[in-house]
Amino acid sequence: MADASATPAEPSPLRRQPRQARSQERVRRILAAAEELFVSGGVGSTTTNAIAAKAGVPIGSLYQFFPDKGAILRRLAQGYGEQLHEALAAFAGGEGAALPLEAYITGTVALTDRFFRDHPGYPAIFMDVQATTAELLAIEEEADARLIADWSGTLLERAAAEGATLSAEDGRLIAYVLVKTIGNLLWLAATQEPPLGTQLVREASELAIAYLRRRLAAA
Amino acid sequence: MADASATPAEPSPLRRQPRQARSQERVRRILAAAEELFVSGGVGSTTTNAIAAKAGVPIGSLYQFFPDKGAILRRLAQGYGEQLHEALAAFAGGEGAALPLEAYITGTVALTDRFFRDHPGYPAIFMDVQATTAELLAIEEEADARLIADWSGTLLERAAAEGATLSAEDGRLIAYVLVKTIGNLLWLAATQEPPLGTQLVREASELAIAYLRRRLAAA
DNA sequence: CAAAGAACATGAGCGTTGCTCACGTGCCTG
DNA sequence: CAGGCACGTGAGCAACGCTCATGTTCTTTG
Numbered sequence: 001m002a003d004a005s006a007t008p009a010e011p012s013p014l015r016r017q018p019r020q021a022r023s024q025e026r027v028r029r030i031l032a033a034a035e036e037l038f039v040s041g042g043v044g045s046t047t048t049n050a051i052a053a054k055a056g057v058p059i060g061s062l063y064q065f066f067p068d069k070g071a072i073l074r075r076l077a078q079g080y081g082e083q084l085h086e087a088l089a090a091f092a093g094g095e096g097a098a099l100p101l102e103a104y105i106t107g108t109v110a111l112t113d114r115f116f117r118d119h120p121g122y123p124a125i126f127m128d129v130q131a132t133t134a135e136l137l138a139i140e141e142e143a144d145a146r147l148i149a150d151w152s153g154t155l156l157e158r159a160a161a162e163g164a165t166l167s168a169e170d171g172r173l174i175a176y177v178l179v180k181t182i183g184n185l186l187w188l189a190a191t192q193e194p195p196l197g198t199q200l201v202r203e204a205s206e207l208a209i210a211y212l213r214r215r216l217a218a219a
Numbered sequence: 220m221a222d223a224s225a226t227p228a229e230p231s232p233l234r235r236q237p238r239q240a241r242s243q244e245r246v247r248r249i250l251a252a253a254e255e256l257f258v259s260g261g262v263g264s265t266t267t268n269a270i271a272a273k274a275g276v277p278i279g280s281l282y283q284f285f286p287d288k289g290a291i292l293r294r295l296a297q298g299y300g301e302q303l304h305e306a307l308a309a310f311a312g313g314e315g316a317a318l319p320l321e322a323y324i325t326g327t328v329a330l331t332d333r334f335f336r337d338h339p340g341y342p343a344i345f346m347d348v349q350a351t352t353a354e355l356l357a358i359e360e361e362a363d364a365r366l367i368a369d370w371s372g373t374l375l376e377r378a379a380a381e382g383a384t385l386s387a388e389d390g391r392l393i394a395y396v397l398v399k400t401i402g403n404l405l406w407l408a409a410t411q412e413p414p415l416g417t418q419l420v421r422e423a424s425e426l427a428i429a430y431l432r433r434r435l436a437a438a
Numbered sequence: 439c440a441a442a443g444a445a446c447a448t449g450a451g452c453g454t455t456g457c458t459c460a461c462g463t464g465c466c467t468g
Numbered sequence: 469c470a471g472g473c474a475c476g477t478g479a480g481c482a483a484c485g486c487t488c489a490t491g492t493t494c495t496t497t498g
Contacts, residue, residue: 017446020494025445048485058448063486176415177404177422183404185396196395203396207430214429235474237463242475267456279477282457 011072011215013078016064027065029055034072039124044072067150073125080122081143084115088147092154101158106205109182113201124192142180151175155212164216174215177209232290232297235283246284248274253291258343262292292344299341300362303334309365311373320377320431328401332420334411342409363398365431370394373433383435393434397427 017081018024033054037046050070052059066072091111096104150176151169152168159166166174182204223364237243252274255267267288285291308329315323335341371387371394378385385393401423408419 019445022493026446047483049483056448059486060488061446064446067486069485173418173422174417177419177426180407181400181404181426185400188399196392199392200396203392206433207396207426209399210429210433211426214425216431238474241464248463266454277477278457280475285474286457286458369492 013067013074014065014128015067018065026055026057026061028064030057030062031072031075035076035121038073039120043125076121077125078143080119080125081107081146083119084112085143085146085150087111087115089150092150101162105160105208105212106215109186109201109205109208112182113186113189113204115185123187144183147179148172148175151178152210159216162216166216170215175214178211181211182208232286232293233282233284234286234290237284242284245274245276245280246435249276249281249285250294254295254340257292257295258340262344262348295340296344297343297362299338300365302338303331304362304365304369306330306334308369311369320381321428323377324427324431328405328420328424328427331401332408332423342406363402366398367391367394370397378435381435385435389434393431397430400430401427 002137007011018027030051034051037051037054049059051072052062055062066075088108088111091107096107099107117210122148152171155173155175156166156168162170185200185207189197189204192200233246237246253265253270256273267281268278271281275280278308285294307327307385309324309329310326315326326381346350371390374394375387378390389433404423404426407422408416411419432436
């Protein structure tokens with residue numbers, strides 16, 4: 001537990017890093033099989049034996065790399081979080097940078113919404129969580145923390161550009177509320193029927209804009 | 220599935236309604252034991268045998284009344300939902316009726332926040348859910364539906380009183396967004412450390428007010 | 439290039455959990 | 469008080485997550 005000169009840190013939920021090409025391929029197949037089963041049948045009713053069977057791998061091999069069932073879940077969730085962060089960062093640093101506040105928010109909301117819909121595994125994982133939820137929530141928290149940091153910076157810049165004063169603390173708080181609220185509404189939108197789903201995406205933008213305008217004005 | 224002349228509807232998650240006084244007392248003790256264990260150790264790691272043991276009842280008796288572990292969870296969740304609904308309805312029909320919009324919202328937010336904090340079992344249940352989550356979500360959905368209906372009515376009345384026009388559809392949509400968003404923020408507030416928790420309650424009010432002002436003005 | 443060791447492969451089966459079922463006891467109506 | 473219905477009881481079953489002992493393949497080294 002003390003000496004860890006060889007291991008980089010502890011970011012890997014894997015029990016043993018696959019070094020050979022064949023085993024790396026196996027890990028990929030396990031993750032793919034798990035994602036498919038989680039989406040179609042839910043996390044709770046997907047057995048580890050079923051995952052292994054679908055991946056064409058004996059259970060023993062599955063546990064060679066993943067310490068437990070939750071680790072598979074966590075690995076998938078981590079991947080999703082990183083992908084979303086990168087997509088949003090690209091938008092913020094690219095075409096989004098030139099947009100006015102309202103359009104910037106609408107664009108971000110639309111992008112996040114599309115991400116949820118294009119990756120059905122993301123809602124599926126958080127849809128019916130499981131025993132290991134404490135750690136799963138920690139991962140979601142970590143992903144949110146990145147987004148909050150991003151937003152916090154953006155808000156401070158934009159407030160300054162618009163001549164409003166905004167303390168760093170208030171910036172973080174507002175970013176926190178925005179990330180959590182928009183995430184929640186868009187998650188709902190993704191799991192709802194088309195008419196309501198589309199309306200919710202629009203309302204998410206409206207809500208964010210109204211809140212921001214009020215908070216920036218009150219500074 | 221067809222003939223149901225004897226059963227009133229199907230609102231009871233109980234397998235068999237306890238008719239004698241002794242068995243009713245047993246059901247109460249099972250629910251109390253389950254709540255305590257869920258709060259202290261989480262839902263996932265609480266076994267049905269442990270619930271029965273703490274309640275001083277053999278497992279057989281537990282399953283005499285509850286069809287499965289999830290039913291205990293659902294029964295508790297249902298009770299919470301009804302209590303919150305009644306508390307909010309009492310406020311809306313009582314002292315809240317005379318308050319202006321801003322104060323009304325702040326009051327409702329404060330009341331909901333207190334409810335979450337006074338009933339630690341509520342967050343605990345939704346904290347680490349389990350296999351039966353589909354049905355649990357359905358119950359949460361039902362509780363939210365009641366709150367949304369309440370809000371929807373309140374919004375239409377208040378909009379008319381303020382001279383703004385608001386369609387019934389828009390009223391429902393706005394109520395939906397408000398209930399979901401405030402619930403989410405206050406749930407976060409209840410599970411967060413004091414400084415952030417208190418701020419989040421305030422922000423929930425700010426957010427709701429800003430959103431409502433914008434939506435009522437845009438009519 | 440052979441030998442040694444590390445990484446990987448395999449599946450029978452263990453411990454635990456949610457839950458059943460066959461049988462026994464208490465209560466309550468006619 | 470006799471019949472029946474509701475309730476009480478706990479050994480044990482099926483299914484699950486996961487282990488472990490043993491065998492195989494790859495990589496490194498003298």
